[in-house]
Amino acid sequence: MTDGDHVVLLDDDGNPVGTAPKSSVHGTETALHLAFSCHVLNADGQVLVTRRALDKKTWPGVWTNSFCGHPRPAEPLLSAVQRRGEFELGIRLTEIELALPLFRYRAVDAGGIVENEICPVYIARTDDEVAPNPLEVAEARWVDPDELGSSLITTPWAFSPWLVLQSQQLRLFESPQLQRRAS
Helix, strand or coil: CCHHHEEEEECCCCCEEEEEEHHHCCCCCCCCEECEEEEEECCCCCEEEEEECCCCCCCCCCEECCEEECCCCCCCHHHHHHHHHHHHHCCCCEEEEEEECCCEEEEECCCCCEEEEECCEEEEECCCCCCCCCCCEEEEEEECHHHHHHHHHHCHHHECHHHHHHHCCCCCCCCHHHHHHHC
C-alpha cells in the first residue's frame, strides 16, 4: 500500500499516533483519525452540495457538503483539500480559508458504520464548472446558503450528520434559526 491508502490516527487530544489503511478505519469500531471537510462557493455566493455516490462505504446516497477527505500521512491539510477538490469535483479552488479548525464529531450510519474524526472545515471558492467523479459523487447542485440552512433545520435526516453539525457553527449559514441552535 502507498501512503495514499492510509489515514492518520489520532489520540484524544488530536495528536498523531500512527497510520492505518484507509479501508480499515470506517467500521463499527472506527479509530479517531484526521479528516477535513470543504464548502465551495461560486461567484454568485451559492454553495455546492453533493450527494454521495451510492457505492460509498459511509452514508451512501446522502446529501452533504461539497467534499470531504483524509490527508495522507505527512501531507499538509491544504494540499489534501486541493487534491480532493480536483479528484472528486474536477475543480481548482481559490481563497481557501480554515473556518472551523477544531471541528470533531462521531456519528453512526444506519448500517452501523462509524465516522470518528477530527475534521477541520474549510471554505473555498471556484470559478470552474463542476465535473463530479462518479465514484465519489452521485449529484452536485449549487444552492443558496440560506435555503440550504432552512432545509438543514426542517429535514436534518436528509443530510450527512457532519453537514448538519458544521452548519450550526459556520457563518456561511446565516439563518437566525440555525444560529440560535448553535448557541
